[in-house]
Amino acid sequence: MSDLPAEVESWIGQRRYEENGEFDVERGYIFTSCSSVQNGNPLYWDEETANELTGGPIAPPSMISVWFRPHYWSPGRTEEAVAMQLHFDLKAALGLPEAVMTDNTITFHEPVRIGDRLKTVQILRSVSAFKTTKLGTGRFWVLDMEIGNQNGELCAIESYTGFGYNRS
Amino acid sequence: MQTKELRLAQISIGAELPELRIEVTPSTVVLGAIAARDWRPMHHDKDFAQERNGTRHIFINTPHNAAYFERYITDWTGPKGRLGKIQFRMSDSVFPGDTMVFRGKVDAVGTDDRGCGWVDLSIDLEVGEKTPTRCKARVAIPIDADDNPWKRRGDDWKPVPSA
Numbered sequence: 001m002s003d004l005p006a007e008v009e010s011w012i013g014q015r016r017y018e019e020n021g022e023f024d025v026e027r028g029y030i031f032t033s034c035s036s037v038q039n040g041n042p043l044y045w046d047e048e049t050a051n052e053l054t055g056g057p058i059a060p061p062s063m064i065s066v067w068f069r070p071h072y073w074s075p076g077r078t079e080e081a082v083a084m085q086l087h088f089d090l091k092a093a094l095g096l097p098e099a100v101m102t103d104n105t106i107t108f109h110e111p112v113r114i115g116d117r118l119k120t121v122q123i124l125r126s127v128s129a130f131k132t133t134k135l136g137t138g139r140f141w142v143l144d145m146e147i148g149n150q151n152g153e154l155c156a157i158e159s160y161t162g163f164g165y166n167r168s
Numbered sequence: 169m170q171t172k173e174l175r176l177a178q179i180s181i182g183a184e185l186p187e188l189r190i191e192v193t194p195s196t197v198v199l200g201a202i203a204a205r206d207w208r209p210m211h212h213d214k215d216f217a218q219e220r221n222g223t224r225h226i227f228i229n230t231p232h233n234a235a236y237f238e239r240y241i242t243d244w245t246g247p248k249g250r251l252g253k254i255q256f257r258m259s260d261s262v263f264p265g266d267t268m269v270f271r272g273k274v275d276a277v278g279t280d281d282r283g284c285g286w287v288d289l290s291i292d293l294e295v296g297e298k299t300p301t302r303c304k305a306r307v308a309i310p311i312d313a314d315d316n317p318w319k320r321r322g323d324d325w326k327p328v329p330s331a
Contacts, residue, residue, distance in 0.1 A: 036235065136222075
């Protein structure tokens, strides 16, 4: 029998937080991301290559999470907005104040293009029993984020394993 | 613009990718966090990282790891290489002062039932004697000069192999 709170148990498999990105996909962030890892792929720097290979500029696939992370602040917001609210809901509901991500799997589908506005939905897949690691004692959870574009096309499925814990 | 283009026939199982070394500084970590729009303080505030996360310094975040893996893979394939899937486990963090060394090898080479060429890779991100992150990646590679994996859509694009 599960020792999870009933509320958390009920979240498993539920599609939660269906949200739209706060801004259109744009090149400034693409250049910043490529610069941050010295990615010289001409697909992201050379218009001609982008036109030839992908019919115009696209974003590096690994940037997928950039396009739905909320602004640090925006007018009217009184609390910090976070990218994966479900992750923070789990920390609160399970009384585990610290958390890190341990695993990340991304499956890439339709490329993300300049001007796209992405949509996301979060799905809790599982929560483990208590485990102790070098960081502390807590639980692992697996969250999926499905990411689509404004045309209803699937762009990526991102799966995270998080570890929420109390420090040793 | 002249660009590199790796084709499927040039790749064999067990082949090694060129090593990549990156010296990590606080700027590396913070730049990656900003580029990823990740405002969480453990990626820019050393006191927070030490006091709340129990780590020795700020550390590289998950999307920044992903961006490094993508760069490492497409440095090797050229721009026609199209990522289908990456999967990585971060068993330890990467901190300022570390030297990251990326090493990769080819685990599988083949084509799917739509004629798309695929290569499966294992990539280790090493720091000294440790391997903080291990990655598996699946990348589409052109089979000839006329092939372009980026043109594949719908049923012709299978980033997850059929069961």
